[in-house]
Amino acid sequence: MVDQFSGHCLCGAVQFQCSTEPMFQANCHCDDCRRSGGGVYASFAFVDASVLEVSGETHAHQHLSDAGNTITKHFCPSCGSQVYTENTKAPSRRGVRVGLIEDASWFEPKANVYASHRLPSTPIDPKIKAFDKMPG
Ligand SMILES: [Zn+2]
Ligand SMILES: [Zn+2]
Numbered sequence: 001m002v003d004q005f006s007g008h009c010l011c012g013a014v015q016f017q018c019s020t021e022p023m024f025q026a027n028c029h030c031d032d033c034r035r036s037g038g039g040v041y042a043s044f045a046f047v048d049a050s051v052l053e054v055s056g057e058t059h060a061h062q063h064l065s066d067a068g069n070t071i072t073k074h075f076c077p078s079c080g081s082q083v084y085t086e087n088t089k090a091p092s093r094r095g096v097r098v099g100l101i102e103d104a105s106w107f108e109p110k111a112n113v114y115a116s117h118r119l120p121s122t123p124i125d126p127k128i129k130a131f132d133k134m135p136g
Contacts (some may be wrong), residue, residue, distance in 0.1 A: 004005065008100040009081035014056035016083065018047050025098075025107060030114035030134075032063065034037065036073055040119050043098035044085070049105060052094050055119050058083055067134060068126070111135070 006017040022045035024069050029058040033042035051128060058074040065087070067069050085095040112118070115130035 002106040009076035009079050009083060011079035014058055014076045014083050015079050016054045018052050018111050020051045022047050025109050026111045026113055027109045029118040039120050043106055044095035046093055046095050049092050049094050054081045
């Protein structure tokens with residue numbers, strides 16, 4: 001585990017810093033995560049908004065999740081990197097995109113969500129939980 005981490009977008013205009021360990025780590029295989037980042041799944045480190053410090057301007061795109069919650073995806077307007085997401089279901093939580101973290105060698109997903117949407121070629125660890133959708 002890690003007690004703090006930092007990262008930046010591809011061009012460096014957006015930087016972030018988090019002062020505690022993530023409360024949860026997960027991979028998401030849903031279509032929205034795939035489409036927003038262009039990868040076959042997305043990895044998140046979830047932290048409380050109060051411990052995440054973001055500098056630099058982000059733009060946001062909002063959409064409804066299939067559970068009916070509003071998802072806000074914050075991204076860098078100059079390079080397009082997805083930086084973090086918010087979900088109205090847990091308004092104080094932020095899901096930081098693990099791919100932007102400086103040294104994310106500590107990353108250890110505890111669950112695969114939307115595992116039912118996983119591409120057949122994407123390997124998943126059978127030892128961690130797999131949820132068909134986003135767990136309640
Ligand atoms: Zn950028
Ligand atoms: Zn997703």
